[in-house]
Amino acid sequence: MELRVLRYFLAVARTGTLTAAAAQLNVTQPALSRQLKLLETELGVQLINREHKPVTLTPEGIYLVKQAEDMIAIADKTVTNLQSKEAIAGVITIGAAETVMFNHVIQAISKLQRDYPNVTITLISGSTTDLLTRLNQGELDFLFALDFTQKASYDYLDFPGADVRGVFINRHHPLANEPAITAEQLTQYPVAISRQSSFNDSLVEELGLKASQLNIRMKYNLIGNARM
Known part of the structure; x- marks a missing residue:
């Protein structure tokens, strides 16, 4: 073709x-x-x-x-990268999970663009599963991932910090004013969860639950639309 x-x-x-x-x-x-x-x-x-x-x-x-x-x-x-001969220039494509920890990458991008203004960043948000496929196919230069269990197959850097897991609920929900949600309470209501396998692993590790114990009505790859 x-x-x-x-x-x-x-x-x-x-x-x-x-x-x-x-x-x-x-x-x-x-x-x-x-x-x-x-x-x-x-x-x-x-x-x-x-x-x-x-x-x-x-x-x-x-x-x-x-x-x-x-x-x-x-x-x-x-072609763009090959033709950029006069200075360090071109396109860097980054795939990233949606998390406040991406601030580490933003700081690096900011410094990069100050030092090399001819470098353009393409940012693609998505789930680790989807983005890993893009990385393996050569569509991404870097992948910023959470709960990544395949590090041994790649060159990688660990970033400091951790995400805090939580639950989005309607403000009129019976649990809306609770300071925290327990594992037992989660089993009593329909839920939407991430479709990533690593999330299911964390349910077992952190909450002592299996996905089969939840009333799962929807799975999603990004939280934005699912939250609405």
Whole structure:
């Protein structure tokens, strides 16, 4: 697969029409259509339902969109870093869990940008499970993770400090005014918990509970939407 053709495919996926994509790419519509058909032939699958207006993607096309975005992002980042010859410059991509402990990284980023203003930071928030996949695929330069049990496989630094675990509850909940929530109280109400396996391990270690003892109604990877 050529990156050029993947860019063509993404343009069609984003605009919804061959005409708009061709205009955006500054190519003729027949040439664009021919390139997409060659891509489908190469992959052996149909990517676009052309009879729909605007065009729609097949399940295979939907899958390729995400993969193409990742491949092009890595390629663009590589080109940017290679072309930065006059000074220390380029793009550093950091994946991070959502935690106040990220302040340690913020301080390092602040110093880096003062010393090397041509360096750009791309920050991606997510769960450790998702971000570790990105790190292994070369999409991240650094991973800031909590409860990370696979350190032996990587170069790493331990940061000082610790997160405090807690429970978000509605202000009108019967337990809202309690100074602390016990393990026994947690088993009496429906809960949403992190889907990371390390969180389940910590339930056993810190609370003496197994996930099977909880009335779990939802699992999430980031706390923001789950809290709402």
